[in-house]
Amino acid sequence: MAILNMSKTLFKSLFHGPYTTLYPLKEKDKYERTRGKIEIDMPQCIYCGMCQRRCPTGAIQVDKASVSWGIDRLKCIQCGYCSEVCPKKCLSMDNHYTTPSYGESKDKFTNA
Ligand code: SF4
Ligand code: SF4
Structure with a gap:
């Protein structure tokens, strides 16, 4: 019986196309969540630093002196914790992925 099941899986895999997609050439479907x-x-950020302190991977840098907020996209694990703790609710999870990169992927925003 096990051999029959294995043969079925083997034949199905032989004639099925690849299960992977050619990301980023072909994007996967995105859902609301x-x-x-x-x-x-x-403009809503008050540089309180709460997001930086709570981020489990140290991906966020907040600098009150230069009124800037930065994120290392490759360190972020998309846990969403920063958006939960932000007192001004100015952080949110977008359903579009970060653009693939071979090197660093850091973004810095400023109100200056
Ligand atoms: S979503 Fe990313 S930036 Fe925000 S707390 Fe999680 S790891 Fe840090
Ligand atoms: S994004 Fe939110 S939690 Fe982070 S520094 Fe700005 S106001 Fe504070």
């Missing part, structure tokens, strides 16, 4: 990347509504 897909965890893509963190976005910030900069």
